[in-house]
Amino acid sequence: MEKIKRKDGVKYRERIYIGGQEFKSPCFEKKSDAIAWKSVKLAERRVFDSTGVMPVMKPTLHEMRFKDFAKWWLTHRVAPRSSVRTVERYEMNLRTHIYGFIGDLYLSQITREHADQLVAKLRESNHNPVGTNLVLGVLKQIMSEAFRQEKILKYPFKDYAKVKEPKRADHFMSAEEIAKFLEANKDDPHYWLFVTAMNTGMRRGELAGLLWDRVDFAKGFIHITRLRDRNGLADRTKTRNSQRRIPMSDVVRQALMEMKAKALHPEYVFCASVGRPFDEGHIYWYFQRAQKKAGLLNRYRFHDLRHTFASHFVMNGGSLYDLQKLLGHARFEETQRYAHLTPEHLAKAVNIVSFGGTPKPVAEELPAVAAAAETPAAASKQQAEGLVAAATQTPALRLVGPS
Numbered sequence: 489m490e491k492i493k494r495k496d497g498v499k500y501r502e503r504i505y506i507g508g509q510e511f512k513s514p515c516f517e518k519k520s521d522a523i524a525w526k527s528v529k530l531a532e533r534r535v536f537d538s539t540g541v542m543p544v545m546k547p548t549l550h551e552m553r554f555k556d557f558a559k560w561w562l563t564h565r566v567a568p569r570s571s572v573r574t575v576e577r578y579e580m581n582l583r584t585h586i587y588g589f590i591g592d593l594y595l596s597q598i599t600r601e602h603a604d605q606l607v608a609k610l611r612e613s614n615h616n617p618v619g620t621n622l623v624l625g626v627l628k629q630i631m632s633e634a635f636r637q638e639k640i641l642k643y644p645f646k647d648y649a650k651v652k653e654p655k656r657a658d659h660f661m662s663a664e665e666i667a668k669f670l671e672a673n674k675d676d677p678h679y680w681l682f683v684t685a686m687n688t689g690m691r692r693g694e695l696a697g698l699l700w701d702r703v704d705f706a707k708g709f710i711h712i713t714r715l716r717d718r719n720g721l722a723d724r725t726k727t728r729n730s731q732r733r734i735p736m737s738d739v740v741r742q743a744l745m746e747m748k749a750k751a752l753h754p755e756y757v758f759c760a761s762v763g764r765p766f767d768e769g770h771i772y773w774y775f776q777r778a779q780k781k782a783g784l785l786n787r788y789r790f791h792d793l794r795h796t797f798a799s800h801f802v803m804n805g806g807s808l809y810d811l812q813k814l815l816g817h818a819r820f821e822e823t824q825r826y827a828h829l830t831p832e833h834l835a836k837a838v839n840i841v842s843f844g845g846t847p848k849p850v851a852e853e854l855p856a857v858a859a860a861a862e863t864p865a866a867a868s869k870q871q872a873e874g875l876v877a878a879a880t881q882t883p884a885l886r887l888v889g890p891s
Contacts, residue, residue, distance in 0.1 A: 489526075490502070499516065501513050501514070504526060513525040552594070561630050585623045589606060596641070598631065602644075607620060617654065621651055624650065627645075631645060658826070661796045666796070668784065669784060672782035676778055678774050682778065685797075689814060690794070692772070696767075705744075708741070712730060716768050731816070732814070771790055808823050
């Protein structure tokens with residue numbers, strides 16, 4: 489008999505081999521229960537020895553069906569730690585893809601083969617790998633919790649790999665696109681929201697949930713401690729590391745002072761209209777409308793403004809370590825995705841090493857550069873480069889607020 493010492497007391501467990509197959513008992517609080525379980529199995533082994541029929545492992549009385557345990561897990565494990573939106577997404581995945589498949593099975597009856605069948609079923613339904621991994625992740629979390637609570641003797645999905653996901657390139661706006669976008673939307677009521685997003689890398693929910701008590705003009709910092717989502721304002725952030733301080737550049741300070749002067753709301757920095765805070769989900773729509781007005785050929789998500797800030801920060805000489813702190817990434821690996829450079833930047837970089845040939849004297853290039861800087865397009869590009877370089881403390885061109 490196996491004696492197991494745990495925080496909640498001593499447990500007893502028996503095991504027996506029938507036809508070379510190992511059978512383990514549940515963990516019992518009483519030794520007599522473990523002995524009784526073994527007596528039943530010894531009788532089944534005698535039947536096997538005489539008939540060759542393998543006994544069927546029946547669920548114990550305290551064992552739960554998957555659907556019942558999943559509902560308990562949602563209520564007691566997910567809901568207290570997650571947003572309502574996350575709970576709803578988990579519940580939808582369970583109801584749509586998992587309950588009808590294994591909901592009536594006992595926890596001990598679920599095996600790796602069920603995960604394989606679930607993946608195949610989702611693939612036949614044309615689910616993309618990202619969505620498949622989300623559904624699979626819910627199943628794995630539930631079974632992991634069941635194992636921690638000793639509802640099952642063995643976690644069935646140990647080392648079970650995710651479905652391979654195609655790498656998605658991070659999209660970011662070029663300096664020319666930024667200049668074109670800002671020029672076309674200089675009279676947009678949400679102009680300073682866009683400017684702040686591309687100069688700080690703040691998330692959509694962080695911008696929607698930014699209150700004036702977290703803007704420190706005296707010390708020049710924005711304190712990120714809240715977010716606003718479909719359920720309203722919450723005193724939390726996406727992760728623990730997302731709570732951070734972001735230094736205000738000259739451009740960001742100007743943007744926030746402009747919003748302070750307008751006094752659209754006594755508490756919220758950015759508002760949809762006078763006295764009405766942003767609906768976090770509507771920010772994306774405002775951004776799409778602004779892109780259409782600017783006539784951009786490429787289409788960007790609002791979150792791509794975060795990529796825009798990060799990419800230009802790195803290209804302008806900012807360190808990845810500083811970027812990790814500014815973006816609030818929990819792991820450095822998340823920040824390394826921004827170590828890439830634009831093809832134009834790489835083309836200029838290769839000229840650092842140039843053997844042979846006759847390079848053009850710098851004096852001959854100066855008139856051409858000066859002439860190009862005088863054109864409106866070049867001036868707009870310089871303005872945009874000043875915006876996205878704010879966090880690197882490079883001089884930024886002062887913007888004129890919307891009239």
